[in-house]
Amino acid sequence: xxxxxxxxxxxxxxxxxxxxxxxxxxxxxxxxxxxxxxxxxxxxxxxxxxxxxxxxxxxxxxxxxxxxxxxxxxxxxxxxxxxxxxxxxxxxxxxxxxxxxxxxxxxxxxxxxxxxxxxxxxxxxxxxxxxxxxxxxxxxxxxxxxxxxxxxxxxxxxxxxxxxxxxxxxxxxxxxxxxxxxxxxxxxxxxxxxxxxxxxxxxxxxxxxxxxxxxxxxxxxxxxxxxxxxxxxxxxxxxxxxxxxxxxxxxxxxxxxxxxxxxxxxxxxxxxxxxxxxxxxxxxxxxxxxxxxxxxxxxxxxxxxxxxxxxxxxxxxxxxxxxxxxxxxxxxxxxxxxxxxxxxxxxxxxxxxxxxxxxxxxxxxxxxxxxxxxxxxxxxxxxxxxxxxxxxxxxxxxxxxxxxxxxxx
Amino acid sequence: xxxxxxxxxxxxxxxxxxxxxxxxxxxxxxxxxxxxxxxxxxxxxxxxxxxxxxxxxxxxxxxxxxxxxxxxxxxxxxxxxxxxxxxxxxxxxxxxxxxxxxxxxxxxxxxxxxxxxxxxxxxxxxxxxxxxxxxxxxxxxxxxxxxxxxxxxxxxxxxxxxxxxxxxxxxxxxxxxxxxxxxxxxxxxxxxxxxxxxxxxxxxxxxxxxxxxxxxxxxxxxxxxxxxxxxxxxxxxxxxxxxxxxxxxx
Numbered sequence: 193x194x195x196x197x198x199x200x201x202x203x204x205x206x207x208x209x210x211x212x213x214x215x216x217x218x219x220x221x222x223x224x225x226x227x228x229x230x231x232x233x234x235x236x237x238x239x240x241x242x243x244x245x246x247x248x249x250x251x252x253x254x255x256x257x258x259x260x261x262x263x264x265x266x267x268x269x270x271x272x273x274x275x276x277x278x279x280x281x282x283x284x285x286x287x288x289x290x291x292x293x294x295x296x297x298x299x300x301x302x303x304x305x306x307x308x309x310x311x312x313x314x315x316x317x318x319x320x321x322x323x324x325x326x327x328x329x330x331x332x333x334x335x336x337x338x339x340x341x342x343x344x345x346x347x348x349x350x351x352x353x354x355x356x357x358x359x360x361x362x363x364x365x366x367x368x369x370x371x372x373x374x375x376x377x378x379x380x381x382x383x384x385x386x387x388x389x390x391x392x393x394x395x396x397x398x399x400x401x402x403x404x405x406x407x408x409x410x411x412x413x414x415x416x417x418x419x420x421x422x423x424x425x426x427x428x429x430x431x432x433x434x435x436x437x438x439x440x441x442x443x444x445x446x447x448x449x450x451x452x453x454x455x456x457x458x459x460x461x462x463x464x465x466x467x468x469x470x471x472x473x474x475x476x477x478x479x480x481x482x483x484x485x486x487x488x489x490x491x492x493x494x495x496x497x498x499x500x501x502x503x504x505x506x507x508x509x510x511x512x513x514x515x516x517x518x519x520x521x522x523x524x525x526x527x528x529x530x531x532x533x534x535x536x537x538x539x540x541x542x543x544x545x546x547x548x549x550x551x552x553x554x555x556x557x558x559x560x561x562x563x564x565x566x567x568x569x570x571x572x573x574x575x576x577x578x579x580x581x582x583x584x585x586x587x588x589x590x591x592x593x594x595x596x597x598x599x600x601x
Numbered sequence: 602x603x604x605x606x607x608x609x610x611x612x613x614x615x616x617x618x619x620x621x622x623x624x625x626x627x628x629x630x631x632x633x634x635x636x637x638x639x640x641x642x643x644x645x646x647x648x649x650x651x652x653x654x655x656x657x658x659x660x661x662x663x664x665x666x667x668x669x670x671x672x673x674x675x676x677x678x679x680x681x682x683x684x685x686x687x688x689x690x691x692x693x694x695x696x697x698x699x700x701x702x703x704x705x706x707x708x709x710x711x712x713x714x715x716x717x718x719x720x721x722x723x724x725x726x727x728x729x730x731x732x733x734x735x736x737x738x739x740x741x742x743x744x745x746x747x748x749x750x751x752x753x754x755x756x757x758x759x760x761x762x763x764x765x766x767x768x769x770x771x772x773x774x775x776x777x778x779x780x781x782x783x784x785x786x787x788x789x790x791x792x793x794x795x796x797x798x799x800x801x802x803x804x805x806x807x808x809x810x811x812x813x814x815x816x817x818x819x820x821x822x823x824x825x826x827x828x829x830x831x832x833x834x835x836x837x838x839x840x841x842x843x844x845x846x847x848x849x850x851x
Contacts, residue, residue, distance in 0.1 A: 213735075326733055331776040333769060471735050476772025484765035488736070488753045 193534060193569040195562050196249035196283055197554060198440070199541035200261040200462065201236045201269075203229060209467050216258040216323045217472045229262060235547055237272060242551055244277035246558050249314075251283040251537055256327035260466060267301040274309035282309055285384055285404060285537075286316025290335040291328035295342035296366050299349035303375045311376035316384035316404070317343055323468055325475035333477025338363050340395060343385075345369070350380040384438065390419025397423035397432065404438040404537065409508035410587040413439065413530045421531065421578055431574040435534035439526075442511040443538035444545075445519050445556040455553060456502055456513035461543020463500045512538075516560035523561070524568060531581035532572055536565065604674050607659055610649040611675070615640025618850075619681045621672065622647040625690030625714075626731070626771035627833070628763065629654045635839040639846060643685065648675060650692070652770025655763055665691070665717075665774050665782065669699045676706045685850050687711040690806075690832065691775055694782075697819075700796075701788040709850055710796045713842075714804050714832050716780040718789075720814035728780045729806045732772060742805030745831045789818050796822040797849040799842065801830035823849070 203224055206212075212219055243250045250273060254266035263269050270284050282305070287298050306313040319339045325332045341361045348357065349371050356370040375381055384402040387393040396403040397420045405416050417437055424432035442459045446452030474487040505511040509526045512519050527533065538557070541550040602611050612631040620643035624630045631647035639645060650668055652658035661667070672695070676684065684707050688696030693715020700710055721727045729742050740750040753761055796819050800812040809826055816822045825845040830837040 329777060331772055333773050469735060471733055476732055476769045476776075481762045481766040481769065482758075484769070485753075485758060485761040488765060489756075489761060490754060 193536060193562070193565040194249055194435070195557065195565070196251040196438075196535060196537045197240075197243045198251035198253070198537055198539050199236055199239060199550075200253065200255070200539070201233065201263045202462070202465070202542060203232060203259040203262050204461060204465070204543045206259055206465075209465070212467070214469050214472055215260055215465055215467050216255075217326050217468075218257070219259055223259070224262075232262065236541070237269075237276065239541060239547060239550055239554075240273055240280075241276050242554065244280045246554055248280065248554060248558060249283055250277065250280045251285055253285055253316075253318075254288065255321070256324055258323070258327075260462070267298075267305065270305045270313070271308065274305045274312070277309075277312075280312070281314055282312045283314040283384065283537075284316050285314075286318040286386065288320035288324060288328070289317050289342040289346075290332065290338035291320050291324055291330045292342065294366075295345045295364055296349055296369055296371065298342070299346040300371050302346075302381060303350065303371055303373050306375045306377055306381050307373045309376070311381070313375075313377070313381040314384060314402075315381045316386070317346075318386045322475050322478040323472045325478060326472060331477055332475050335478065336392065343383075347380065347383075350375050387416050387420065390415050390422075393417075393420035394423040396420060397436075398427045400424070400428070400436065402436055402438055402535065404440065404535070406440040406537075407510045408439075409510045410526070410529060411508065413509065413526075414581065417531050417533070418578075418582075421574075431578070433534065434532050434569060434572060434574055434577075437533035438535035438537055439530065439533050440537035440539065441509065441526075442505070442513075442542070443519070443536075443540055443553070443557070444511075444513045445516055445553045445561060446513075447515070447552075447556070449515060449518070452514045452518070453502065455545060455549050456506075456511055458545040458549070459511070459513075459539065459542045460500055460502060460505065461545075462539065463505070465543065516556055519557070520561050520564045523565060527565075527568070528577070529581060529584055529587060532569070532574060532577035534569065602675075602678070604671055604678060605659075607651065609651065609671065609675070610654060610656055612647040612649075613645065615643055615645050617643045618683060618685060619644045619646055619679075620685040620687055620850075621676070621681070623668075623672070623686075623688040623692030623695050624650065624653070625688075625692050625833075626767065626775070627690075628767040630689065630835065633835065633839070635835040635842055638839065638843045642847065642851070646675075646679065646681070648672065650695075650770065650774070652773060653767050655766060658770060658773055663773055665695050665698055668695045668774065669702060672699055673703055682706050683708045685709045685711060687713070687846075688715060689713040689835070691716055691771065691780065693717065694775075694780070694785075697785065697789070697792070698782065700794070701785070701791045704792065704794055707794055709794055710792070711799065711846060711850060712796065713799045713835065714801055714807055714812070715798070715815065716775075716807055717782060718785050718815055718818065719778075719781045719783065720811055720818075727807070727811055730779065731806065732768075732776075743832045745801065745803035745829050745837055749837060786818055790820070792819050795849070798822060798824040799834060799845050800824060800826050801832055801834040801837065802826050802828050803830060804832045806832045825849075 254263045255261035256264045302315045319335045356368040359366045385396045387403045403420045444455035512522045629649045686696045693712040694717030816824045827834040835842045
């Protein structure tokens with residue numbers, strides 16, 4: 193089991209949420225004080241550097257025009273960390289391919305950081321969330337198709353070493369592709385792709401890439417993971433190793449329950465603050481008509497509850513919080529129910545959670561939870577785990593509604 | 602009917618001079634009362650743009666000129682001549698593009714609150730960004746009388762899904778460059794037939810001012826402004842709308 197620590201680099205110093213309609217896309221940047229942002233960026237970078245000391249993998253991502261995540265260019269953050277760390281692997285999850293008009297540039301950026309970091313890049317590709325459509329000015333219609341075409345171009349750019357090749361696809365055209373440098377890792381850095389459904393898991397499994405699922409919780413995790421495992425088995429005639437699957441949840445560990453609860457409640461800012469109206473969460477072509485219609489009707493909004501309770505989110509498997517013993521038991525239960533995975537992605541900082549508290553949780557995880565998870569997964573047989581998971585009754589009472597739909601991409 | 606190997610929904614009704622009716626982003630409109638009225642004088646031929654009204658978007662379709670070539674084929678297939686070409690909103694844009702390419706089968710063009718050109722500077726929002734507006738704001742810009750607007754909360758699911766699919770199709774054809782073709786103004790000199798604009802006075806999606814500037818780009822084009830109507834004068838003031846059509850094409 194590998195563990196990855198993640199923060200979205202939020203800017204939490206906002207006025208009361210009743211004063212703005214959306215935290216994304218059109219929130220005026222007058223609210224972003226450069227001095228404050230400077231301090232925040234350096235704090236977040238320090239926390240990632242602490243991962244290098246403590247021994248956790250580093251995970252980062254990007255979003256645009258939003259106070260929930262101040263990183264509009266994750267490759268730049270990745271480049272900084274390539275120099276400021278020396279041991280941790282660097283997971284970028286991910287590059288929003290459909291919204292990048294030049295996949296070759298993405299291939300170059302990732303190769304560059306891979307070389308500087310001496311082969312520590314783990315490269316994620318994502319379709320991206322709906323709120324990114326306006327910010328990127330890209331129609332999200334057939335976004336998955338665009339993502340996979342960009343993926344193919346990047347893979348070929350990484351693995352072609354005998355001079356330029358030609359690529360004239362449906363979405364991307366590039367006639368003289370010959371990147372310098374080539375990646376440090378050969379043939380290429382490990383590739384991760386986010387999955388939101390059994391269907392979207394199919395090509396990920398066929399490519400043997402790591403399939404990552406964000407916040408699907410008990411209600412959806414098995415359908416997505418099962419989709420991956422079945423496709424993997426069909427395509428390759430063997431069971432998917434555990435290290436092909438990853439799950440992201442919010443995670444806070446305290447020395448006692450009170451401390452843990454306090455920290456976890458602070459992390460929940462990530463969900464509470466995500467105020468997004470339908471015009472940004474429902475761009476044409478992101479959702480199929482049936483889902484889009486529900487958003488228009490007002491049945492579902494951004495997909496994230498703005499009034500989540502810690503109890504619910506823990507019951508749903510989206511938040512792991514408690515003492516080291518409790519968190520181990522929570523993750524173990526979810527891991528077994530899901531049929532197993534080899535990567536735990538932890539959102540360990542959000543909102544107003546202090547560095548001191550974030551660090552305390554990271555260290556407790558490292559010393560008291562991770563060793564037990566490693567032990568748990570060490571000799572686990574994927575086929576056996578899958579069978580056991582199938583035999584477990586559906587965990588009810590944890591209906592998510594639409595929650596998480598957009599976060600799995 | 603079959604065009605380019607695809608099944609295209611085409612409503613035909615009435616008799617008289619052929620009138621090719623190209624709907625806007627809201628979807629098919631040939632079943633509305635104004636169309637029945639027009640059918641008393643004209644033979645209406647109203648195709649549904651692929652992607653609208655529950656139809657499929659062909660894999661390679663992503664621009665208005667895909668529709669233009671489809672309808673050029675339709676004119677040939679039905680061997681229509683002396684056609685009145687009428688387009689609403691994005692259908693108006695489609696009509697104008699078609700007219701610049703081949704107008705041999707056309708005799709007249711009527712454009713209803715059309716989009717298709719940019720008349721202002723690069724930082725002017727000539728055409729409201731319909732994909733970025735809150736529902737209630739969009740309704741205000743679309744309608745003079747907002748009580749006529751569809752209310753998603755009260756609509757049955759199948760109808761709402763059609764509306765959602767129409768919105769996706771609109772996005773596919775008009776997303777970028779948004780609702781216009783930068784080259785179109787340079788091609789408008791090719792339009793020699795009588796062209797008439799009809800505009801809802803309260804249209805907030807594309808204003809009367811935009812319409813007047815657009816109108817000036819086409820030689821000899823004229824314009825009727827309909828009071829107490831927004832982006833769809835045929836819906837809000839069907840009688841005044843039909844009168845305006847009969848006046849210029851009667």
